[in-house]
Amino acid sequence: MDIMANNNNGKVAAASGKIPIRRIQFGLIIAVAGFFVFIIGAKPELFLLDRSPVLGFIQITVMLVGLAFICLGGYLSLAGLWKGHQISIAGDLGIRLISTGYVIAVFAGLADIFGLGSHPTPEFIPYFGEWQARGVQIAEAFIAIG
Secondary structure: OOEEEEOOOOOEEEEOOOOOHHHHHHHHHHHHHHHHHHHHHHOHHHHOOOOOOOOOHHHHHHHHHHHHHHHHHHHHHHHHHHOOOOOOHHHHHHHHHHHHHHHHHHHHHOHHHHOOOOOOOOOOOOOOOHHHHHHHHHHHHHHHHO
16 A cells, blocks of 8 residues: 655655564564563562562652653654654644653652652652552553553
8 A cells, every 4th residue: 555645846656655664663672671671660579579568769760661661662663654754643642642641650650759749758768659559540541542
């Protein structure tokens, strides 16, 4: 199936319908690697790396880094589908939803560190509470919709 593109003379020319498979595969590999990093942060006991009964700062940070790689891999795969052409409005909206969801996840996950959570840093040891989990789940929903 050919993609139609305008050349400089205003005439419609058929562009090659080749999809950059390697670029899309690279994005998917990054997303899968990010998923494994996310799992290490969320459930370290699956890899015999559990050191505390609660999710602490390091685990939350590793989980958010994994989520960042998932988002980056999805973006690279999505951008590869357009192969140098302008991204459609729906694609651009998806990219913006992914970015917004990640920002929400960072602020929800690190709310105690930023002083926004129910366990501020100087007085309590920050951990991943119920409200933070809900915030990250809402953020992941934004990312999934994107």
